[in-house]
Amino acid sequence: MSSGDPVTAVRVACCQVRLAVGDVDGNRARVRRAVAEAAEAGARIIVLPELANSGYVFRDAAEARSLAEPADGPTVAGWVDLALRHDAVLVGGFCELDPDRRVRNSAVLVDASGVRALYRKAHLWDREKLVFDPGDAAPAVVDTAYGRLAVMICYDLEFPEWTRMAALAGTQLLCAPVNWPQLPRPAGERPSEIVRVQAAAAINRMFVAVADRTAGERGVDWVGGTVVVDPDGWPLRDLVLGREATVVADLDLAAARDKRISEHNDVHADRRPDLYAPVYRI
């Protein structure tokens, strides 16, 4: 790096935390501990799971509502405090009660200056549709001290339109809180959620950092598929499937600005938007 270049190499940690539905205090404490450990290990961008305050497997909409809190409530305020104390960027998911008293599956990006972005999951998974109102805004894209970061949540990742939108907005690192429910897969195969994240990263030449959760809940088990993927689509560390763990990786986020993959190819410039437009109006 020549002098005067912006600092782009940064240590990222994704915390695969044990969560328990309804145990808001316990969840907060486990997240706080994981963040402190990640920061101590030098992480400056820290990603937490989806619904990290409430847990996931709600009995019904009423239970989710009872666990929801505003974006200026104690969970997010606590994360801002952690960001300030550890001089870090935090991305985490939480069960939100929005100003219109609708319940949302949300995530924030916070840094020492406060809440930089509030994102509400636009693609809801299964019974989430009975519990949450979906978001209506694009993926959050934020310039931080370390580069341009985007935020989306879990099932959002399975819509290439959504990951492409974030990428076309200049995202260098896509941060995704998830709760990936365990599904059957053939022997020897990597969880398909990770395969899709690898493809999204490679297709857009951006980094993707996913924080999943652990600890079975009311009959649902989790992949525990926390992973950091590089712009070639390769996981940067061994998978930590299923156990409590923090995945740490040092990323040169500037690499994600370069979309070239051969002398004559650029994964974004090679798009043919005039040919795509009509069908996306369907």
Add this chain to the structure above:
Amino acid sequence: MSSGDPVTAVRVACCQVRLAVGDVDGNRARVRRAVAEAAEAGARIIVLPELANSGYVFRDAAEARSLAEPADGPTVAGWVDLALRHDAVLVGGFCELDPDRRVRNSAVLVDASGVRALYRKAHLWDREKLVFDPGDAAPAVVDTAYGRLAVMICYDLEFPEWTRMAALAGTQLLCAPVNWPQLPRPAGERPSEIVRVQAAAAINRMFVAVADRTAGERGVDWVGGTVVVDPDGWPLRDLVLGREATVVADLDLAAARDKRISEHNDVHADRRPDLYAPVYRI
């Protein structure tokens, strides 16, 4: 299957053929032999590599032009003849001289009735840009005796807009002639081209059948990544990386009509096109 249902289970073969640039007669003969063997094994849909008449690593545009032939030329006429003889659907790539004398990286879908679709690669790879005019039409989508098939070529697969367009048009089986150049990958990792195909299949819940080639050519080696992937995104057979081989799989194409993945999810109905449209106009 109840009586009266359309027949949807079909044997598909993808022929990973040895090709040699400039050896049009030899390439035709090897393809003919591979198709005969696949048909004898019961295949009714047979997929061949990209540029199966000409080979790939042209010295320059003039060499490609010298090997190009019209869509009613001997290569495609020979494939129609094979389709008729073997009562099969054939999808294969060829170097085309179009009616305006432009050179194209094209593919046809033929059956016993003749040429059902002519597709011209819309996303050109590397030095192809110096050789071919890109296509300007959507992926070809054709109703055959066995179900709805789509055709695209190689690098096209890396544009989720393109695979989505084919899927939204009702494709049950996406057939893709490819020539995947060998690139470095970490130990233990599957070729990234296959990872991206797995993601495209799962994200759209459609089958994808890819026919790659073998035999190094002027310093370029090939993945030999021929693969048939199911709507969950899993390869249906062991990979045959790099060697001459035919991958055969029996597919229940009707399964690709069902886009549900949970009680409340459908991978296509869950899209939020109103939120996607603006950025795809970029």
